[in-house]
Amino acid sequence: xxxxxxxxxxxxxxxxxxxxxxxxxxxxxxxxxxxxDEQVTGVVAKDANGNFLQDGDSVTVIKDLKxxxxxxxxxxxxxxxxxxxxxxxxxxxxxxxxxxxxKLKSEFVKKL
Ligand SMILES: [Zn+2]
Numbered sequence: 367x368x369x370x371x372x373x374x375x376x377x378x379x380x381x382x383x384x385x386x387x388x389x390x391x392x393x394x395x396x397x398x399x400x401x402x403d404e405q406v407t408g409v410v411a412k413d414a415n416g417n418f419l420q421d422g423d424s425v426t427v428i429k430d431l432k433x434x435x436x437x438x439x440x441x442x443x444x445x446x447x448x449x450x451x452x453x454x455x456x457x458x459x460x461x462x463x464x465x466x467x468x469k470l471k472s473e474f475v476k477k478l
Contacts, residue, residue, distance in 0.1 A: 409451040411458065411472040419458070421450050425475035433465060440465060446475065 370381045373390035374397065381388050387396045399418075411419045414428050424447045430439040440462055449470075450459040456469035 409453055409457060411451045413472055413475050413477045415476060417477045419449065419451060419472055419475075419477060423449050424478040425449055425458070426478060427470070428474055428476050431470065431474060433468070436465060440468070445478070446470070449475075 370383060371388065372379050373381050373388075373393060373395055375395040376390065376393040378390050378392040380392060381390050383389070384396075387398055389396050413419055413425065419425070424445060427440055427442055427444045427446065429442050432439050444462060446458075446460045446462055448460070451457055451472075452459045452469070454469075455471065457472050458470040458475065460468055460470060462468045
């Protein structure tokens with residue numbers, strides 16, 4: 367599982383999880399995990415397993431992906447570090463070793 371998010375109300379890092387909700391001990395704010403992902407990133411992206419992705423996550427590519435202008439595809443199993451979520455069809459902005467800056471679809475990756 368990912369780290370607990372900061373409180374969206376007051377920015378406190380001391381949040382804890384209680385029965386599926388996140389609770390902030392400092393201001394008493396409670397919220398659900400699905401709301402958090404939208405607030406934190408502004409973009410909702412899910413990987414092949416339906417897990418929410420966040421900026422800074424590391425993922426693996428689950429199938430060979432053809433790259434325009436490159437002679438080789440990005441191989442299945444390629445690790446991609448420090449992704450950034452963006453709006454659009456290809457909702458992951460990242461750097462792939464050997465390929466450089468690249469946009470991927472979140473449905474073709476799996477969170478590490
Ligand atoms: Zn708070």
